[in-house]
Amino acid sequence: MKTLFRSVLLGTAAVAALAAGPTHAAKDVVFAVASTFTTTDPYDANDTLSQAMAKSFYQGLYGFDKDMKMIPVLAESHEVTKDGLVYTFKLRKGVKFHDGTDFKADAVKANLDRVTNPDNKLKRYSLYNNIAKTEVVDDYTARVTLKTPFSAFVNQLAHPSGVMISPAALKKYGKDIAFNPVGTGPFKFVEWKQTDYLKVAKFDGYWKKGLPKVDTITWKPVIDNNSRSAVMQTGEAHFTFPVPYEQVDTLKAKADLEVVAAPSIVHRYMSMNVQHKPFDNPKVRQAINYAINKEALAKVAFNGFAFPAEGATPGGVAYHVKTGPWPYDVAKAKALLAEAGYPNGFETELWSAYNHSTAQKVIQFLQQQLAQVGIKAKILALEAGTRVEKVESWQDPATAPIRLYYVGWSSSTGEADWALRPLLYGESAPPRLFNTAYYKNAKVDAAIKGAQLTTDSAEKAKLYKEAQEEIWKDAPWAFLVTERLLSVNNKKLSGVHVMPDASFAFEEADLK
DSSP states (O other): OHHHHHHHHTTTHHHHHHHTSSOOOTTEEEEEESSOOSOSOGGGOOSHHHHHHGGGTOOBSEEEOTTSOEEESSEEEEEEOTTSOEEEEEEOSSOBOTTSOBOOHHHHHHHHHHHTOGGGOOTTHHHHTTEEEEEEEETTEEEEEESSOOTTHHHHHTSTTOBOOOHHHHHHHGGGGGGSOOOSSSEEEEEEETTTEEEEEEOTTOSSTTOOOSSEEEEEEOOSHHHHHHHHHTTSOSEEESOOGGGHHHHHTOTTEEEEEEOOOEEEEEEEOTTSTTTTSHHHHHHHHHHOOHHHHHHHHHTTOEEEOOSSSOTTSBTOOOOOOOOOOHHHHHHHHHHTTOTTOEEEEEEESOOSHHHHHHHHHHHHHHHTTTEEEEEEEOOHHHHIIIIITOOOGGGOOOOEEEEEEEOTTSBHHHHHHHHHSTTOOTTTSOOTTOOOOHHHHHHHHHHHHOOOHHHHHHHHHHHHHHHHHHOSEEEEEEEOEEEEEETTEESOEEOTTSOEEOTTOEEO
16 A cells, blocks of 8 residues: 555556556445454454445344444344343345355354354454354244343344354355455455455345445555545545545545535543542542533544533433533632642643544643643553553553543444443453443442343333443543544445444445
């Protein structure tokens, strides 16, 4: 990609560089994306982009519509026992894998057995390790028994990692399945040049008649923001996400391009390590929330394409409770700091989980806001390797060096469990999950656990409300903003949009 986008700057040479890549068909759509893919195996991916790309060739039992409402895909329906332990799925008939084999219940068993086997060391093991066993009842009926009741289980199956891979392909390729994906999706895998492109082609045997409408999709990693904007302006790509906020006006000025700001469930926050002074004091944490002007943050760092966080979970997530936004009040912040014993503030460190331009703007803004109330924060935008070492892989909570931490989260199950449990449950501290506040509240833990166990939706809503209200009051985070998701497409392209969880929907893609 480095060579390719040097040629972009040279104008006509860019065409030659692209011509040297994959052959373009009559309807070849090019997606320019912000990073390379880690894998084509969703069960072994932690990044949203790799899972989004894998929708080309993979589908799950359930999925989400454009509003993150759960819909059946390869399953037609399910039943659950009163004790919440046994789920029986009726499967769609007439579906074929790209290798010509039929999709049947043996595929459900093969895939769930694979991810729940700890020996396979798949990254998404923790999502599915509550499964006790998966059984084939008949060709089109599968039964899954859980170890403990888990009310969000079907939402979990709708997570983009929960796909059906051909059992024949799993047997044939084994650990090399990531280089030979075989699913039931609208496109079949063609080629993956890891730093240059991944190409998929129309699957003529797709079970949804009339789809797909395009011949191929070529996914091109374009790391540099300016280069990603450039390939849209030259027509070399038909769609890109994310769009750098500073590029919006330039792209809007192009008559053949459309900039879209989509709603999201991408929540931005700053966690505070409550195991260490002064963040063990709730008055300090509340003061920090009062000290930050969220409206101004949205304008300064996100060019207006964000709005103040309205709760511990973003709107659009099932069981979200609106408890905010937290008001901006410098005088109140100073008073709370004085009450907590810090009338002159204190010194600390603020890390960012990202080092891109928007994140840099965010932490610089937060640094300035905190300085107004006497909190002197040294800022550091972490490289990926340092983030893994110093944050995500840290073993001992007592010695964790993290203090203030700017990061974001998207609940790709569309439900409050995955918006709260990985981030705010007492047993979810790194390296297990992502509770970077090292927050533990017995009431919150009991509510989250209770919501998992109940099969009564009204009781579940009540428990999630209790948890979110307690979290808001406790303020283990500075609740910042919920983003709008910016993408740009060539007006010749239709049927592609960004989902609220920052993945893509492109099954209906068409090119004029």
